[in-house]
Amino acid sequence: MCVCVPEIxxxxxxxGLFFLLFGVLLYFDSVLLAFGNVLFLTGLTFIIGLRRSAGFFFQRQKLRGSTFFLGxxxxVLFRWPIIGMAVESYGFVLLFRSFFPVACGFILSLVNIPYLNVGIHF
Structure with missing residues (x-):
């Protein structure tokens, strides 16, 4: 039984992403970054469920990325925000590197939508 509440x-x-961005913009404020991390991970767990979140983070091929991300x-929670965000960013790239081509393809497909294309027309 999956207790998922995607809206929440x-x-x-x-x-969480807002607080992370705001924390970086305010010169790596450790309280905002910690709050953003907690909200982001909690939101991810609410979206896909606790069992699937644990399954995602602790897959054998993603263990290195999970270690860096959660480390x-x-x-950040131990008030080392700059080093923590650097380590966390590296872990994020390792975790989601298979998703980046899909996201880039989606973003590039938006270019072909009429009225959203802001390219130079001759």
Missing amino acids: GVGLTGF GVAL
């Missing part, structure tokens, strides 16, 4: 999860994840979160 999307909101929590959005607020970076721990460093």
